[in-house]
Amino acid sequence: MNAVAVVGYASADRSLTTSGVETLVPVITAALADAGLGRREVDFWCSGSSDYLAGRAFSFVSAVDAIGAVPPISESHVEMDAAWALYEAYLKILAGEAETALVYGFGKGTAGDLDRVLSLQLDPYTVAPLWPGATSVAALQARLALDAGLFTEDDMARVVGRRAEGAYLCCPLREHDVARVADGAAAVVLAATDRARDLRERPARIAGFAHRVDPQGLGERDLTTVPSAVAAARDAGLDGPVDVAALHAPFTHQELLLRAVVRAGSYLPFGANAMFSAGLSRIGAAAGEVMSGRARTAVGHATSGPALQQNLVCVLEA
Amino acid sequence: MDTLAAPLTIAFDYTRSLGPVLGRFMAGLRERRVLGARTSDGRVHVPPLEYDPVTHEPVTDLVEVSPTGTVVSWTWNARPVEGQPLDRPFGWALIRLDGADTPMLHAVDASELHTGMRVRIRWTPARQGHIRDIECFEPGESDMSGSTGGEPVEIMTTPIRLHYTHTTSTEEDRYLRALEQGRIIGQRCPACRKVYVPPRVCPADGVAPDEVVEVADRGMVTTFCVVNVPFAGQRLTPPYVVAQVLLDGADIPISHLILGVEAADVRMGMRVAAVWRDRSRWSTTPENIDHFEPSGEPDAPYESYAEHL
Structure with missing residues (x-):
């Protein structure tokens, strides 16, 4: 079976327009440059966004403009943080259907009243x-x-x-x-490990990757133990502390609840809450620690839904 | 640079089918009774679950719980917003009703809250089988009991209104400001050299457009449809024609109305010209062009628009 590694990452902390297309073009270009990969060498594209965020119908279709879809490409989308799009791309490579993938998320959270x-x-x-x-x-x-x-x-x-x-x-x-609501975009490039070693000296290999969801009813789960994060960490094979973790915690108490689940030597501070790209950015940032040699093991985490309802854990290794 | 922006409100009344469990729960609220779902482990869930989380079987056992309960957690909402239960500062709380094992979220009308506080339901006077039949909770114990009976509620309606600021891109901004001056502009893709109207990131090459190109306010119909079907908000009386119009100098057609000609006489390749509104009404909007109508020039040959079909 293939193994998969992160080979590139880029992000932007602003989004001028409600469509997001103009913001994505430079982010995708930068992520590909970071990975040393050409646009037409990407086998699979996957994005995360939601029309509710900026009130624009089919924004993920417009966003495909930023890719350049001629000749036709293989593309997919999730109505979630793009960390979940990364999971889909990861499976695509594991299944042998793609050797490389670019995953992007974008959103203009300030276009409406996010709360x-x-x-x-x-x-x-x-x-x-x-x-x-x-x-x-x-x-x-x-x-x-x-x-x-x-x-x-x-x-x-x-x-x-x-x-x-x-x-x-x-x-x-x-x-x-409460993390500041921000606009933003992020892109992460994945490659099967054989290919990853050609692309960069020190790819961040995905050693474990899992996501879980808790019941929707706020009274149906223990809001203080984050069962879905515990389950995702276990499924991702996380059985001890890592060098560094980047947790997606829009509220400080959530960072503390998650630190109890993901133990790390240090935690990368969470900046602004750029909806639909923040989780992917956490994985990109964690991978960056491994790719740069600052860490040997790292975890990128993403959350979605109210009060940490859904959690995704991506374990990365040099 | 600040580009053009405008307020945008999106509203929709969601109507949802309720099914056997929520239908009975909502009917209960209408009669001032709260029903919980008893699952195989004996726990009573309020709001009710439709399926048992342990056995995955449909829930059939609904039991009445008290309209009085205990605050399990709370927060203070100092600035209520549109759609919330109260329009003055109030508390949000997770409330475990007596007889239930799970807490439910609702508003509490009280000047202060604390964990462990006893609260009771304040019912909405005109109830219709909706979660909003509970106006809110208030401090105290309830001595009221609801009436029984009533058919399950089948449909509930929830109005959703969301407000946004829609912001244009620099390219869209430039396009709209040109329209305000009675000009139509496109921008050229630096890779494929095509001129996009309105200007946009090239969907073939994924790069931002650069060179600004002024295009004509006349062109040819590439393809069209005859609208025969009436719909809500329609401004013209059918039949009328909506066409793709390839403006001279552009490499992508725009969509517009073709008027001043019988729908049956519109054809592919027909040459058309923009009919602008009165100059005094121009602003940063595509509506400055009211419609297109035949220019009287000979039809364009098929080869000149074949690649746009």
Whole structure:
């Protein structure tokens, strides 16, 4: 069976237009350059995005413009963070249907009221009609963890180098506990390992890769133990600490909940929450640590859904 | 550079079929009763589950729980937004109703909240079998009991309204500003040299366009359709023609109306010219061109538009 490695990564922290196409062109170009791969050498393309984010229908179809689809290409899309598109591309290479793949995610989270838009991923019968907002749902999770004594508000603040003081934004969350909503795009290039060694001296080999989902009902799972992250880490073969981890945690308490699952010598700080590319960026950043030689083992993590409902763990090795 | 941007609201009334479990749950709310789903392990889930997470069998056992419960977790919503249960500051809480094993999320109308707080349902006066039949929760114990009976609710409607700011690309911005001056511009792909109108990233080469090219406000019909079907929001009376118009100087057609001619007389290769609105009404919009109509020039030969079909 083939093994798969990350061989290139690029990202942008802005998106001018609601279509995202103009933002993707330079990001895809940079990722291919990082991998030393030509555009027409990509066997499979896969993207992650959602039309709800910027209110633009079929934005993933427009985004194909950024690829250059003549002659015809092999392409797919997931309505999730592009980390899940990376999983699809990983399987494609494992199955021998492709030797190389480029995965990209994009979104303009600032085009609408993200907190309100994200209400629509809640149960459509009993929760979404209340419009509770992603931050409020996360705050309910944070309080459960605080009440359970898993950590303190000071511990949460320390994740972003702050102290727990000042007014609450959505108690027990303060402004610093909530990652800034950002626009962005990211691209990761994958290759079967035989090919990867031709492309760069030190590819980041994917040693394990898994994703899991918890029940949709907020009352149907223990919001403080993140069962799907535990299961994904186990399925990905994670059985001890890695050198470095990049966790996708839009809230500081979620970073702490996830650190209990993914143990690492150090954690790359999570910057802004660029919806649909942030998770892929975490894997790209973790792979970058391996490709640069700064780390021998690394984990990139992505989350999706309310209160860490879905979790993906990608274990990378030199 | 700030490109043109405009507000955009997308709204849709989602209608959802409920099925046997949620249909009975919603009917219960209409009668001021809360039903939970009892699963094979004896646990009672509120809101109800449709399938047993252990056995994967359909849930059939619905049991009534209390309209009073205990706050398991909470947060404070200082700035309510459109669509939420209350329009003044309120709490969100996970509430475990007496008799249930799982908590449900809802709003609490109280000046302060704490974990362990006892709250009861405040029912909406006019109930219709919807989660919003629970107006919110409020502090206290309930002494009211609901009535029984009522057919299961089959459909629930949830209006969704989302507001965005739609932002144009630099190319779209340039195109719209030219239209405001009565000009139509395209941009050339540096790789394949094709002129795109409106200008855009070349979908064949995946590169941004560069050279700005002014194109004519006349061209030829490559292909067209006759609209015979009425639809909501239609502005013209059928039959009328929507065509692909390849403007002189462009390498990709635009879509527009062909008027001033019987629908039956429109044909491929027909030469057409833009009919602009009155100059006083021009702005940064494609609507500055009201429609196209025949220019009276001889038809273009098939070979001149064959590659656009």
